Every structure is written in structure tokens, then in C-alpha cells.
Amino acid sequence: MDTGAAARAEGAGSRTTPRAGSRHGLDLLHVRVTDWFTEAARDLPWREQDCSAWGILVSEIMLQQTPVVRVLPVWREWLERWPTPSHLAAEPPGAAVRHWGRLGYPRRALRLHAAAVAITEEHGGEVPATHDDLLTLPGVGAYTAAAVAAFAFGRRETVVDTNIRRVHARLFTGTALPAPALTAAEMKRAASLLPDDAGLSVRWNAAVMELGAVICTARNPVCGHCPVADACAWVEAGRPAPEYVPKGQSWAGTDRQVRGAIVAVLRESDGAVPRVLLLEAPADLRMDPAAAVTARPGALGALHGLRAPAEQLDRALAGLLADGLAEEHDGGIRLPG
DNA sequence: GATCCGTGGAC
DNA sequence: TGTCCAAGGAT
Numbered sequence: 001m002d003t004g005a006a007a008r009a010e011g012a013g014s015r016t017t018p019r020a021g022s023r024h025g026l027d028l029l030h031v032r033v034t035d036w037f038t039e040a041a042r043d044l045p046w047r048e049q050d051c052s053a054w055g056i057l058v059s060e061i062m063l064q065q066t067p068v069v070r071v072l073p074v075w076r077e078w079l080e081r082w083p084t085p086s087h088l089a090a091e092p093p094g095a096a097v098r099h100w101g102r103l104g105y106p107r108r109a110l111r112l113h114a115a116a117v118a119i120t121e122e123h124g125g126e127v128p129a130t131h132d133d134l135l136t137l138p139g140v141g142a143y144t145a146a147a148v149a150a151f152a153f154g155r156r157e158t159v160v161d162t163n164i165r166r167v168h169a170r171l172f173t174g175t176a177l178p179a180p181a182l183t184a185a186e187m188k189r190a191a192s193l194l195p196d197d198a199g200l201s202v203r204w205n206a207a208v209m210e211l212g213a214v215i216c217t218a219r220n221p222v223c224g225h226c227p228v229a230d231a232c233a234w235v236e237a238g239r240p241a242p243e244y245v246p247k248g249q250s251w252a253g254t255d256r257q258v259r260g261a262i263v264a265v266l267r268e269s270d271g272a273v274p275r276v277l278l279l280e281a282p283a284d285l286r287m288d289p290a291a292a293v294t295a296r297p298g299a300l301g302a303l304h305g306l307r308a309p310a311e312q313l314d315r316a317l318a319g320l321l322a323d324g325l326a327e328e329h330d331g332g333i334r335l336p337g
Numbered sequence: 338g339a340t341c342c343g344t345g346g347a348c
Numbered sequence: 349t350g351t352c353c354a355a356g357g358a359t
Contacts, residue, residue: 063355070345070354104343104354111357141357161355181338209355218353219348248351251343260343323342 029228030195030204036227037207040214044068045076046151047206053127053152055079060144060151061112066103068213074101086125088116094335097325098267106263110324110336111139129153150205156198158191159205163212168193170216174233176242177218258308258316263325263335264299272332278303279313 045051046059058078062071078099082088088096093113100109115137119127127148128134134145146157165186169178178186195201215226223229223239234240251257265273281296281304296304308316317333320326327336 060355065354065356066344067346067354102344104345107342108357139357143356147355163355213355246352256342
């Protein structure tokens with residue numbers, strides 16, 4: 001592994017003992033970052049000492065590709081409504097999708113519901129504590145399994161998310177961004193950086209993640225407030241620009257946009273929405289998106305305002321039905337009951 | 338490994 | 349204004 005940052009940390013912290021890549025340098029890195037975390041960590045409800053493993057699991061799923069500020073109110077509502085996995089498991093999956101609100105990627109709500117059912121039926125209602133058991137739950141991948149095992153159960157896990165990848169890339173490799181996809185070498189490096197002590201490793205994981213979220217951000221990083229800027233290979237190299245341009249996600253005119261608009265209509269509706277009402281806007285409204293939004297209340301107007309081709313509407317709905325995000329009921333379409 | 342899957346805020 | 353990005357997972 002590249003232990004340059006550990007060496008640099010040591011060189012900056014105790015210039016009289018310049019042992020490159022030493023255990024001492026790594027220890028110093030741990031101390032600096034975790035001390036910063038103690039001082040700067042945001043107060044988040046899922047970090048409270050009395051937060052349940054279920055609360056932490058829910059937070060991790062909600063936080064997949066979704067900013068903290070948008071998760072907060074929905075997380076609070078969920079934990080109040082469904083304080084344990086069994087509470088959620090007792091509801092139809094559509095309830096999870098409905099109360100997911102506008103967090104995005106509603107299939108996560110479906111998977112979280114499925115996870116609650118699995119926890120209730122196969123784990124006695126208790127969130128499993130090991131990485132392997134967590135990994136069997138729907139919607140739980142390598143990152144989430146490690147995060148829950150670490151943050152809910154105090155285990156020593158190699159946690160690697162987008163924040164940690166970016167911090168490591170800058171600190172050790174000197175590049176602005178990590179590789180497009182997670183590599184085995186990154187996982188190996190992250191594992192080698194993990195403190196031996198379980199308690200400290202949990203702290204380290206949380207601290208590096210937080211550093212990436214609030215200091216070592218993708219755009220406009222605040223290196224002036226970074227506890228390890230003087231050990232950072234990227235800073236030392238003069239903060240070079242990214243070597244590649246991340247592939248942007250197209251949105252306008254995509255099936256994803258149409259799927260989102262359809263689910264928004266279903267979420268807004270108590271019962272089944274007639275297929276015709278959902279998919280066929282009156283001809284005059286189809287010609288004028290603004291008129292459609294005005295004439296139809298809420299999400300339905302927004303859907304018709306897209307003026308998506310009938311073929312695309314059919315395809316999007318078929319996809320939602322196949323994914324279990326919608327179902328046919330009484331001649332209409334509704335969230336899965 | 339490349340694609341698909343939502344949403345809204347920041348610049 | 350359009351682009352980029354946010355504690356990924358499944359296929």
C-alpha cells in the first residue's frame with residue numbers, strides 16, 4: 001500500500017522521527033482524524049447512543065445516494081411510525097413506498113420493507129449483527145452491511161463509501177477523485193488502514209466518512225479546515241484537476257423521469273388510479289404542458305405535462321409493475337397492497 | 338463491468 | 349441554465 005500519508009503525518013507531527021510508513025505514522029493519522037471528528041461531528045439522530053440497530057439500518061438505506069438533509073425528516077417519521085422491523089413488516093409494501101416520500105429510488109423502500117419481513121421471519125425480529133447475515137437482506141450490499149455491523153454493533157469492519165474513497169484517493173494517491181468503480185486495491189488499502197482496536201476502528205470509519213462529507217468534498221473542498229491537509233498527497237501535488245470527467249446522469253426525457261412521475265401520482269392517491277386517467281391525458285392538455293399542470297392537480301398534471309410518448313408511458317408502467325412498485329387493482333393501478 | 342434506478346439543491 | 353452530486357445495490 002501507499003503509506004505516504006502516514007509518513008507525511010509523522011513527518012509533520014514529530015519531525016525528529018522520520019520513519020516512512022511506520023506504525024507510528026498511521027497511529028498519528030488515526031489520532032488526528034478521530035480527534036477532529038470528536039470536535040466537528042454533526043449531531044445526527046442515528047448517531048445517538050440510544051439509536052437502535054433498526055434505526056441505523058433505516059438511515060443507511062435512506063442515505064444511499066441521498067443527502068443527509070433530505071433524509072432527516074423522513075427518517076424521523078419512519079422511526080416514529082415503525083419503531084421496529086416487525087412494525088414495518090406488518091404493513092403492506094405500498095405503505096413503505098408511500099411514506100418514502102420524495103427521497104428518490106423508491107425501490108429502496110420496497111427492499112427495506114422486504115428486509116423488515118426477513119428480519120421478522122428469519123432473525124426473530126432483531127437486526128442481524130454480522131456482515132454475512134446483513135448481506136443476505138434485500139437492499140443491503142457490501143457497504144451497508146459493513147456500516148451497520150460497525151455503527152450498530154461496534155464491529156471492526158472495512159467500511160468503504162464514496163466519501164472514504166475520495167479521502168483515500170486524495171490523501172494517499174494524490175488524485176482529485178477515486179477510480180470510477182471501487183477496486184480490490186482500494187479495499188485492501190482501506191483494510192490495512194483500519195485500527196486494530198474495534199472501538200477505534202468504528203470511530204475511524206465514521207470520522208473519515210464525515211471528513212469526506214463536510215471537508216474533503218467532491219467540489220470546493222475546504223482544505224484549510226482539514227486535520228490532515230499537511231499529510232495529503234493531493235494538496236502536496238497542488239490539487240490537480242480530475243483525470244477523467246464523470247459521466248453525467250441524463251434525466252429529461254428518460255424512463256426514470258416518467259417512472260418517478262407515475263409513482264408520484266400513485267403515492268398521492270389513496271386507491272387505484274384508472275389506467276386511462278394515468279396514461280392518457282386529454283389531447284388538448286397533451287399539446288400544452290403548462291395547461292396540463294394547471295388543469296390537473298398535483299402529480300397527475302406533472303405527469304401529463306411531461307408529454308411522454310404513449311410507448312414510453314407503457315414501458316415505464318410495465319417496468320414499475322415488474323419491479324413491484326405498482327400493481328393492477330380493480331381495473332386501475334396502485335401502490336402494492 | 339456497464340447500466341439502470343429518483344430527486345432536488347448548489348454552482 | 350445545465351451540469352454535477354449525494355452514506356449504493358441489483359442485474
